[in-house]
Amino acid sequence: MSQYAIIGKNLSHSFSRTYFEKKFKALKLNDYKYLNFDISGIDELKTILDNHPNLKGFNVTMPYKESIIPFLDELSPEAKSIGAVNCVKILPHTEPGRSGLRIGYNTDVFGFASSIKPFLEPQHNKALVLGTGGSSKAVAFALKNIGVEVYFVSSSKQQPNTFTYVQLNEQVISAFKLIVNTTPLGLFPNESGCPNIPCQFITDQHLCYDLIYNPEETLFLKKAKESGAVVINGLSMLQLQAEKSWGIWNP
Numbered sequence: 001m002s003q004y005a006i007i008g009k010n011l012s013h014s015f016s017r018t019y020f021e022k023k024f025k026a027l028k029l030n031d032y033k034y035l036n037f038d039i040s041g042i043d044e045l046k047t048i049l050d051n052h053p054n055l056k057g058f059n060v061t062m063p064y065k066e067s068i069i070p071f072l073d074e075l076s077p078e079a080k081s082i083g084a085v086n087c088v089k090i091l092p093h094t095e096p097g098r099s100g101l102r103i104g105y106n107t108d109v110f111g112f113a114s115s116i117k118p119f120l121e122p123q124h125n126k127a128l129v130l131g132t133g134g135s136s137k138a139v140a141f142a143l144k145n146i147g148v149e150v151y152f153v154s155s156s157k158q159q160p161n162t163f164t165y166v167q168l169n170e171q172v173i174s175a176f177k178l179i180v181n182t183t184p185l186g187l188f189p190n191e192s193g194c195p196n197i198p199c200q201f202i203t204d205q206h207l208c209y210d211l212i213y214n215p216e217e218t219l220f221l222k223k224a225k226e227s228g229a230v231v232i233n234g235l236s237m238l239q240l241q242a243e244k245s246w247g248i249w250n251p
Contacts, residue, residue: 003054004249005035007045007068008061015213015238016059023246042067057089057249059242062184065134073101082106082141084134087245105248108138111241113146116209119230120146124178124207128153128163130195131182135211139180148178153197165196173201179224181210186218194219204228213238 006016020034037048042064049055060068065084069075072088079085085104093099126149129136140150152162163172173179179202185193199220202208208224211234221231 001054002029002032002056003035003052004032004056005037005048005052005058006061007037007039007048007058007064009038009040009063011036011038011061014061015235016061016242019239019242020246039064042071045071055090056092057087057245059245060086060088062133062135066137069104071102072104075104076106078109078141079104079106082109082137084108084137086134086138086241087248089248105245106138106141107241107244107248108135108237109142109145110244111237111239112139112211113142114240115236116142116207116232117146119207119232120148120178121207123205125149126176127151127178127180128168128172128176128197129180129182130197132157132162133182136182139182139211143178143180151176153195168197170198170201173198174203177206179206179208181208181212181218181220184212186210186215186220187212188214191215192219194223199223199227202227202229206230207232210234211237 004020006014014036017034017036024032065086068085085106087105087107089103091098091101127143128151129139130153132152132154143150153165154162155165181195183195185195202224206229208221208229209232210218210221212218213233213235216233225231
């Protein structure tokens with residue numbers, strides 16, 4: 001029996017389990033299972049690992065992409081640079097001296113970069129990233145590698161290259177033609193949620209991306225589309241990062 005899993009909070013919306021169960025069925029991997037571990041705190045990870053010796057690897061989602069790091073033995077160079085992990089590989093017994101080590105990776109970077117590149121136009125050279133959590137770090141890392149200047153938007157923190165929501169006005173929205181939502185605002189079942197930005201200043205020159213995929217069109221994307229923007233949800237990113245995770249677990 002080979003087991004894989006996702007660790008997070010409020011996983012009723014999770015894409016990963018259905019995706020991997022379909023993959024296992026298509027590949028006729030009848031002894032493979034994918035589990036949901038919906039935990040209230042990252043300290044529960046040790047119990048999970050102790051109780052599931054057949055676990056080969058797992059995905060990590062909100063809100064544990066950063067707090068998982070002290071529980072890992074090593075990080076890939078990319079995950080170390082980003083400071084966030086969404087994929088963990090547990091090394092097999094075939095690696096003497098390293099058996100059971102937990103290695104952290106970030107496949108969100110690959111998923112996001114691959115999904116957004118076909119839509120980028122010359123005016124999308126400056127991005128507003130809504131949120132400051134683990135997903136925002138991966139998004140910022142990917143965008144900077146592409147050559148996009150990144151500013152964050154936070155509800156409270158005032159740091160370099162960061163706006164608060166109350167600072168967003170027509171001038172700011174006009175200057176940043178790429179807007180990426182990495183917050184959970186608008187996620188099912190709270191579909192009435194929306195980042196508090198002045199969407200009336202979005203134009204047909206904007207590209208708006210929401211990491212949320214359920215619902216397919218969040219209120220943020222709906223407002224942006226009504227203003228003429230090109231909009232993308234997070235489904236293709238999830239599919240791409242899931243395949244990247246599978247490649248890490250089964251090289």
